[in-house]
Amino acid sequence: MLSCLQIENVAVIQKAEVHFQPGLNVLTGETGAGKSILIDSINAILGNRTSKDLVRTGASKAVIRASFAQIPDVVLDKLEAAGYERSAELLLSREITAEGKSSCRINGMPTTAAVLRELCGGLININGQHDSVGLLNPAHHLSILDDYAQNAKLYQEYYVLYRSLVKVKKELDAMITDEAEKQRRIDLLSYQVQEIEEAGLTAGEEQTLESRRKVLANASTIRDRVAKAHALLSGDDDTPGAVDLLGEASNAMDTAAQLDESLSGVSGTLMDLYYSAKDAAAELIDRLDAYDTNDAELDEIEQRLDLLYRLKRKYGDTVEDIIAFGQKAREELEQIQFSEQRHDQLQAEKLRLYGLAREKAEALTQTRLKAFDELNARITDTLQFLNMPGVRMTLHHARGPLASHGQDSVEFYISTNAGEAPKPLARIASGGELSRITLAIKNALADRDAVPTVIYDEIDSGVSGKAAGRIGEVLRQSAQGHQILCITHTAQIAALADCHLLIQKNVTNDRTYTEIHPLDTEGRVEALARLISGDHVTELSRANAREMLGTGRQ
Structure with a gap:
């Protein structure tokens, strides 16, 4: 409240x-x-x-x-x-x-x-x-019946079945296609699946190939730079390399650190540098053979990258996109190839869902028809009390195809005068009658x-x-x-x-x-008197107001 x-x-x-x-x-x-x-x-x-x-x-x-x-x-x-x-x-x-x-x-x-x-x-x-x-609006009449019937749970059960039925029907409709178009689609999908599968793609391979091609294309330069770095580290018969120099420096600082412990940190650093340089020199000599020129491998990589380029133009921006395209094409191809079996399954499911939905729709219909009988009796009683004694309401009802609201098409018909056949509410009721009909309906629904x-x-x-x-x-x-x-x-x-x-x-x-x-009471008298007589409130209108309030003078 x-x-x-x-x-x-x-x-x-x-x-x-x-x-x-x-x-x-x-x-x-x-x-x-x-x-x-x-x-x-x-x-x-x-x-x-x-x-x-x-x-x-x-x-x-x-x-x-x-x-x-x-x-x-x-x-x-x-x-x-x-x-x-x-x-x-x-x-x-x-x-x-x-x-x-x-x-x-x-x-x-x-x-x-x-x-x-x-x-x-x-x-x-x-x-x-x-x-x-x-x-x-007749479309509003069905919701009035449902509100009175309080059938929301039953309606929800029907609606779940109806949505499932619509989904199955859409899939069935999508399967019904021209046979020539169906064969053309099979041929195209078969070609696409075969082309992608024969390529034997691997996720991330394009980046690997690009990196390897860069190495092979610059193998001579890389080998020269590696050899020079190794020479600078290892030296030759005439010139000591960085490894030897770091070794001498480390030995000198080791002797000094034995005399001054504060130099032990620098001595350790030089020793670490010596061993790191020595390891680097060894790794460089091992890597030199890896940079021999290999034209055959480079040609293979170029051909593979060219294949990937052509596939990307057709099926996607990356190798991963191409793989995904091929998977989707295979699924669609299998769906078409097994469409007859799937069609039979969907047809059986459609019949099953249709039967269940029809049962629920009929149950909904019965709740609505019962609701109208009860609602109509209450509305008629209320309207007779509201000074509409000759009113008679009927329900124009028809069963139709299943829809989101069920199978019912309904409209309230009314006769406001004895002896006249009921007609659509929109064509009969005046403004004042419509207000009273609305109140009668709302009053019935309120309970x-x-x-x-x-x-x-x-x-x-x-x-x-x-x-x-x-x-x-x-x-x-x-x-x-x-x-x-x-x-x-x-x-x-x-x-x-x-x-x-x-x-x-x-x-x-x-x-x-x-x-x-x-x-208060006197304030109400004045307000009612103004409602009765407008701006010119008189003692008579005040007296009428008091009488209406049950406070008139004896």
Whole structure:
């Protein structure tokens, strides 16, 4: 249940704090006073899409806070699963900056709008003015039946089967191809697989070949440089090499270190250099034979690299790409070659899935037909109470091919006058009738969900007189099991409220300010009198208001 709503810098509302009560809460006020801003604020606090246009002109940000009590278990379970502690009170907040950035919190902990919407969407059900128009769309009628039937588990079971069936059908359709085109594809794939497999490719071989080609192409230069380095290290009969010189230096420093221990570090370094140079000289003499010119090997490498170049032009940028292409081509070739066997398997799977999906679809159909019978009885009773005594609703139903929603095509037909055949709802109902039909449906559905707060935005549109009073009675009855918030322009509905809130717009210093006030008895009398007579409130309209409130003087 929504206990309190705090609003700061939201459109024309600079600052407001609204306390709601259990039962029927009615909000009245002049057109344009800001009633829709309350709906926008509540939508925002539930994580629904909003925009920077909500921020009051000149303000840096808009802030909306809401507190809830008597939280449904289904919401508490979601919150607990998401890491929030269970508590008797739930606090939600949202800020929207003038730049359009949004931040949300649940019990003070940061969250995202998407998470807020997922976890807390079950707190409030908002029925806006567009819902009555939506009722004119037959596509919406099926969801109404499903909501009443509460068949979500059965529908999910059907949908899993349906998606599997669609997947199998797509694979089967892809296999049905012209035989000549099929043979051409086999020939091409066979050639590609053979060419790649005969090449005997190895991952990384191109880099190895390039490195070896570089060595062979420069073997003479490398050999000359290695020989010169060896000569400089080893020396000759006339000139000592670096190894000999390092040996002499090491021996000299060894003798000196025996006399001055501080020279032992330098002595050790020279000894290490001597042995390193000696090892390097030995390795160089061993490597000289490796750089003999080998034209035959170089030709082989050039031919292999040329083959890789030609394959890369066809199948990929690297050897690894070529190998992957060949593997994919082989898999496709095998799939085509064994397509008859696979086709038979898919055909059998298609029949199996189709049979199971049909069974689930029929089970869905039965829940929907049963739901309509029960829903229709409740709607008819409510509409008769709402001053539509001759109303009769039927369901235009047909079974069709399986689709994502099942096999059913449905549309509500209605007759609003005795003796007339039912016709499509969109062609029959007037604005006032549509409002009452919408209320009757919403009232029936309300008992099927655990949403504690239901908001009706001008559900009395196009209705007046006795019918408006009856709408109020239905709302008051529904408020016994739900908290109802109703925006209305009708005195008959406002008079039945447990809590009456007045939304007033004022202009001060060329700025618009909207305020929200809870009304006491006298305040309600004035508000009802204004709803009855408009701007010219008279004692008679006040008397009528007191009578409606049950406070008329004797």
